[in-house]
Amino acid sequence: MIVATAGHIDHGKTLLVRALTGVDTDRLPAEKSRGISIDIGFAYWRPEGRGLIGFVDVPGHERFIHNMLAGVCGIDLALLVVAADDGVMPQTLEHLQILNLLAIPQAIVVVTKIDRVDAGRLVQVEHEVRAALAGTQLADSPMMGVSSVTGAGIDRLREALARAAEVSRDEHARAGEQRFRFAIDRAFTVAGIGTVVTGTVFNGSIGVGDPLVVSPKGLRTRVRGIQIHGAQVERARAGDRCALNLAKLPVEAVARGDWALDEALDAPGRHVDVRLTLLPSEPAPLRHWALAHLHIGTSRAMARIAIRRGGSIAPGTSGWARLVLDRPLTVQHGDRFILRDHSAQRTLGGGTVIAAPAPSLRRGSAIQLATIEALSRREPEAVMAALLEIPDLAVDCGFVERTLNLNAGAADALYRGAGAVVLGRDRRVAIAQERATGIQARIVEHLERFHRRHPKAPGVVLRALHREAAPSLPHEAFLQLLRDLTRTRRTVSVVGAFARLSSHAPDADADSEEAWRIVEPILVQSGVQPPTLPELATSLGLDERPLRRMLEHRCRSGTLMRVARDLYYPKATLAVLAANAALVARCASRGQFTLAQYRDALAINRALATRILEFLDSLGITQRSGDTRRMARNFVPILGSAKPATDLRTAPGGRRRRKTAPAARPGGRARKRADPRSKREPLPA
Secondary structure, three states: OOEEEEEEEEEEHHHHHHHHOOOOOOOHHHHHHHOOOOOEEEEOOOOOOOOOEEEOOOOOHHHHHHHHHHOOOOOOEEEEEEEEOOOOOOHHHHHHHHHHHHHOOOEEEEEEEEOOHHHHHHHHHHHHHHHHHHHOOOOOOOEEEOOOOOOOOHHHHHHHHHHHHHHHHHHHHHHOOOOOOOEEEEEEOOOOOOOEEEEEEEEEEEOOOOEEEOOOEEEEEEEEEEEEOOOOEEEEEEEEEEEEEEEEOOOHOOOOOEEEHHHHHHEEEEEEEEEEEEEEOOOOOEEEEEEEEEOOOEEEEEEEEEEEOOOOEOOOOOEEEEEEEEEEEEOOOOOOEEEEOOOOOOEEEEEEEOOOOOOOOOOOHHHHHHHHHOOOOHHHHHHHHHHOOOOOOEHHHHHHHHOOOOHHHHHHHHHHHOOEEOOOOOOOOEEEHHHHHHHHHHHHHHHHHHHHHHOOOOOOHHHHHHHHHHOOOHHHHHHEEEEHHHHHOOOEEOOOOEEEEEEOOOOOOHHHHHHHHHHHHHHHOOOOOOOOHHHHHHHOOOOOHHHHHHHHHHHHHEEEEEEEOOOEEEEEHHHHHHHHHHHHHHHOOHOOOOOOOOOOOHHOOOOHHHHHHHHHHHOOEEEEEEEEEEEEOOOOHHHHOOOOOOOOOOOOOOOOOOOOOOOEEEOOOOOOOOHHHHOOOOOOO
């Protein structure tokens, strides 16, 4: 459990921590000389037979409120310290407001210096404190009087802390199942060890040797060692305060405000959707585009507050807003934050992060407002159920898993529990089972209507069918629902770029059938290098226009595929060409091959190889990146099963490479190879 102090300057916070733990948390020379805390300090105490309790001592002076805010992030319990002789003071109230806005789960009010006052004064101070706590989440917090000098009440406070540690254990167990997040509050270097960072584990666990990313800078590193309370350990878990030794990372690259976290959570952004509460003490409403200091975790940044349609948030009320930051930050759904005015003189309010980075939805749209409302719910199950109910929204699985900090197992369980259908591979989306069934029903209804109106047509173009049946669904997800109709239910057939009911057979006239019986063998036997349309028309003595119509009809039926304007390939030949591309990719370094490698493998010219690969790109089978390509998806569902040519130098219709001619001298003829016999001595006459 992590405990933080809070309260006015000189109310005995540091002395109280020393009385509880025996550790003086003032470590800076300036703190020693001035007798006040400037930065956060740390101490540990292990109750007998119980877990370790870490203490964060925060400065009480108003000038160091930013350090106080860094210290109270991620704590389990707050000790609100009030001196019996002074009573409630300005920083007592501001620290109380901050604890309330951060929704600290547990708190104990500690009245210190009771050895300096009589019983009457003590009762008066208790009444002052209760009046200040009224209306806050800490209103029912227990209150204890102590003297750090005489030791009065210290044992009773220790027992209360030990009991509270048991309560926080369940929360840590749940957070421990998430991906790792660690808020850095200090970074320094140790001779012979390297860069060390200290902070609090918010979520998950980490072990020695595990990889990490320092965010928002995106620096990759590895954990070389872990220390908790000066002892080397193998793992640190949610709720632990620890030190991490990071490998191959200069200390200048890390600072307070950074996060060390799982790579999947490294998504910094400058737009954060929040639920914001303005303090009742504010004299005026918070207006659109107001400037404020944002404190979240151990980070701070300047933020503009964007309120919907130029509205405002009245004192004592809450509303949705978007924070536009001056620099990218890495924050998480559910994180609490504090806003202070642009001069950093007073606390304005605070709230909860709903989504970060904010989803790219049109501001003010019904989908955006419904999404924000769904994400405002506390439990992942409630969030997912609400998202699935939003009409026309395909829930982005990557966004949900990152936002809710779900590992793969937790995400799968969440989708199953919500009755969601997960679609797609590169970009996965989830929709309700009822919606998936409805989309498939609309596909069949649309095809039935189309066939009644166009009985001779080969089918509906896939893109058009997608727009008609499920325009809000990504194309890859739509195709997966369509494949379920073709493979499992067998009610729909997909031929090339067309979809039709399996029971529908498109008509073709007799002349086209006769022409196809002549053309098909030519195209099949030509293999890799089929004749172009003009060449085909010339060789057969046919007019190009009816020949093109016949070939296009065959393309719509799925028998042929047009690779370029006048270049048609049988589907089976393209499957062989795709299989050869897969073979070249397997033989290439890291699965990335060049146009030249593919050209040489098939012994064809560069122009033809370019047309073939660009067509495979358009089908999504290959994917180009600069001068190289890789296999992006399995070609079999698109083109059918095929094996590559057994000899990569040839393919159906291909040609063998010629031997390379001897190199020619610049400006001259090719140099002949010297005859070794020419070096012999001439025979005697």
